[in-house]
Amino acid sequence: MRTPMIAGNWKMNILKDNDDFPEQIYVNKINEAIKEKDVEVAIFPPFTHLGLIYGLADELPDNKSFNVGVQNISDNEKGAFTGDVSAELVSDVGGNIVILGHSERRSIHKETNEEICKKAKIAIKNGLQAVICIGETDEQNQSGDTLKVISEQFEKSTPSDVDVNSVVIAYEPVWAIGTGRTPSIDDIENIHSSLRKYISQSRGEEFANSVRILYGGSVNAKNGAEILGLNNVDGALVGGASLITEDFVKIIKSL
Numbered sequence: 001m002r003t004p005m006i007a008g009n010w011k012m013n014i015l016k017d018n019d020d021f022p023e024q025i026y027v028n029k030i031n032e033a034i035k036e037k038d039v040e041v042a043i044f045p046p047f048t049h050l051g052l053i054y055g056l057a058d059e060l061p062d063n064k065s066f067n068v069g070v071q072n073i074s075d076n077e078k079g080a081f082t083g084d085v086s087a088e089l090v091s092d093v094g095g096n097i098v099i100l101g102h103s104e105r106r107s108i109h110k111e112t113n114e115e116i117c118k119k120a121k122i123a124i125k126n127g128l129q130a131v132i133c134i135g136e137t138d139e140q141n142q143s144g145d146t147l148k149v150i151s152e153q154f155e156k157s158t159p160s161d162v163d164v165n166s167v168v169i170a171y172e173p174v175w176a177i178g179t180g181r182t183p184s185i186d187d188i189e190n191i192h193s194s195l196r197k198y199i200s201q202s203r204g205e206e207f208a209n210s211v212r213i214l215y216g217g218s219v220n221a222k223n224g225a226e227i228l229g230l231n232n233v234d235g236a237l238v239g240g241a242s243l244i245t246e247d248f249v250k251i252i253k254s255l
Contacts, residue, residue, distance in 0.1 A: 008242025176217030
């Protein structure tokens with residue numbers, strides 16, 4: 001049985017709530033939602049806010065299902081790399097999960113599948129769970145190459161000998177991220193189903209049946225329940241809506 005995961009990627013933003021201490025309210029309300037549902041939540045604030053969010057989550061009476069991590073790590077383990085943040089540093093301050101290969105890293109920073117795979121190996125070695133993002137562009141989608149593209153990204157970005165509990169896969173169509181556009185419900189279900197079938201052929205049926213595949217790309221409080229109710233969708237990687245406490249909590253509760 002795959003436990004759903006709702007992940008909040010803050011990107012280079014802070015919370016949009018207007019409270020005096022929005023982070024405290026955010027963490028408390030998420031924790032209340034977790035108690036109502038069989039779900040894991042992962043929060044990915046900017047590096048600057050990792051300690052704050054982790055510290056608040058660490059004070060919770062039972063925070064086993066509340067994960068705090070980062071949006072990227074260096075592909076070097078340590079050393080003279082000014083401005084970089086290593087997996088070991090993240091783990092040292094309480095982080096336990098990392099997003100790798102987000103489309104913005106792939107497109108803006110030109111990260112390759114091979115670099116992402118290297119980062120995943122380093123993350124896992126240092127006790128971090130790796131959320132590996134895959135997704136096609138609008139042009140690739142229109143050309144009918146979605147499955148070909150995401151299968152190759154999965155294959156080359158995910159270490160071949162990885163334990164299934166060390167990785168989460170996040171399918172995010174690039175053209176749907178931050179645009180308000182989403183694939184149709186049928187398309188999401190078909191893509192997730194086809195991807196899991198490919199993973200079964202590539203990594204074996206046991207791995208495929210156990211690995212979580214999240215959907216990301218303009219998930220919000222209005223469409224969350226419908227998307228999360230689909231077969232083979234094991235949660236969501238949420239962007240803008242994760243910055244608004246009530247919206248993010250509503251998505252968690254829609255499971």
